[in-house]
Amino acid sequence: MTVLSVNVNKIAVLRNARGGRTPDVVRAATVCLDAGAHGITVHPRPDARHIRADDVLALAALCRGRGVEFNLEGNPFAPPRPGYPGFHALCAQARPAQATLVPDADSQLTSDHGFDFARDSARLRPHVAALRQLGCRVSLFVDAGGDVGAAAGVGADRIELYTGPYAAAYAAGAAETALAACTDSARRAAAAGLGVNAGHDLSQDNLAAFLSAVPGVLEVSIGHALIDEALYAGLDATVRGYLRLLAAT
Numbered sequence: 001m002t003v004l005s006v007n008v009n010k011i012a013v014l015r016n017a018r019g020g021r022t023p024d025v026v027r028a029a030t031v032c033l034d035a036g037a038h039g040i041t042v043h044p045r046p047d048a049r050h051i052r053a054d055d056v057l058a059l060a061a062l063c064r065g066r067g068v069e070f071n072l073e074g075n076p077f078a079p080p081r082p083g084y085p086g087f088h089a090l091c092a093q094a095r096p097a098q099a100t101l102v103p104d105a106d107s108q109l110t111s112d113h114g115f116d117f118a119r120d121s122a123r124l125r126p127h128v129a130a131l132r133q134l135g136c137r138v139s140l141f142v143d144a145g146g147d148v149g150a151a152a153g154v155g156a157d158r159i160e161l162y163t164g165p166y167a168a169a170y171a172a173g174a175a176e177t178a179l180a181a182c183t184d185s186a187r188r189a190a191a192a193g194l195g196v197n198a199g200h201d202l203s204q205d206n207l208a209a210f211l212s213a214v215p216g217v218l219e220v221s222i223g224h225a226l227i228d229e230a231l232y233a234g235l236d237a238t239v240r241g242y243l244r245l246l247a248a249t
C-alpha cells in the first residue's frame with residue numbers, strides 16, 4: 001500500500017500570519033499521526049515563509065518518538081542565511097528518515113519543476129552521498145517524462161514524481177497524457193532500481209485515479225489540498241479519508 005506523509009507547511013503559514021505560536025505545527029502533526037498518517041513532511045524555505053528551523057527539530061523529535069518517517073524537503077544548493085542553516089546542516093541536526101531534494105529558487109511561489117539532470121547531476125552527487133552518510137534515504141524531485149533514470153546515476157534511493165501538471169490536467173478533465181507520462185516515468189524509475197514517491201497538488205479528488213494508473217508508488221506527500229479539505233471536515237477526518245482511499249487503491 002502507498003503510505004501517506006502529511007505536509008504541514010500550511011499550518012506554519014497560518015501561524016506566521018500572526019507571528020505567534022498558533023496554530024501549532026507539532027499539535028497538527030500529532031493529530032495527523034493519531035489519525036494514522038504514516039509520516040510528516042515539511043519543506044522549510046530559506047526565506048522562512050512558513051516552516052522554520054526550530055519547527056524542523058520539533059517535528060523530527062515528534063516523528064522519532066512516534067517511530068514514523070520524517071521527510072525533510074529542500075534545495076541542497078541554497079546557501080545558508082540567518083534563520084536557515086542550509087539543507088545539509090538541517091538534515092545533520094534533524095536526521096530525517098528521508099531527505100527529498102527539490103531544485104527550488106526563493107522566487108518560486110511553490111515547487112514547480114524537478115531537477116535538470118543534464119545540468120545538475122555532477123553537483124548533486126556529493127550532496128546525495130553526504131545525506132546518505134547521515135543515514136537519510138534520498139529522494140529527488142523529478143518531472144514526469146524527464147530523465148528519471150539519471151537519479152540512480154547520482155546515487156539516489158528514490159524519486160518523487162512532481163504531480164502538479166497531472167493535478168492541473170485532472171482538474172481540466174484531460175489527465176490522460178499527464179498520467180501516461182507519470183506511469184512511464186514510474187516504470188523507468190523502477191527499472192533503474194529506484195523507489196517512487198509522488199507529490200504536489202494531490203487531493204482526495206485526483207489521488208485514486210493517479211494511484212490506479214501509476215504502478216508501485218511507495219509514498220505520497222500531501223499538504224495544500226489536505227489542509228484545505230481539513231478546514232471543512234477536520235484534520236482527523238480528512239487524514240482518515242486519505243487512508244481509506246489509499247487502502248482501496
Ligand SMILES: CC(=O)[C@@H](O)[C@H](O)COP(=O)(O)O
Nearest residue numbers: 009043073102110111199200
Ligand atoms: C516538493 C513539493 O511539491 C512540496 O514541498 C511543495 O513544494 C510544498 O511547498 P509549499 O508548501 O511551500 O508550496
Ligand SMILES: NCC(=O)COP(=O)(O)O
Nearest residue numbers: 007199200201221223224
Ligand atoms: N512533496 C509534496 C508535498 O509535500 C506536498 O505538496 P502539496 O500537497 O502541498 O502540493
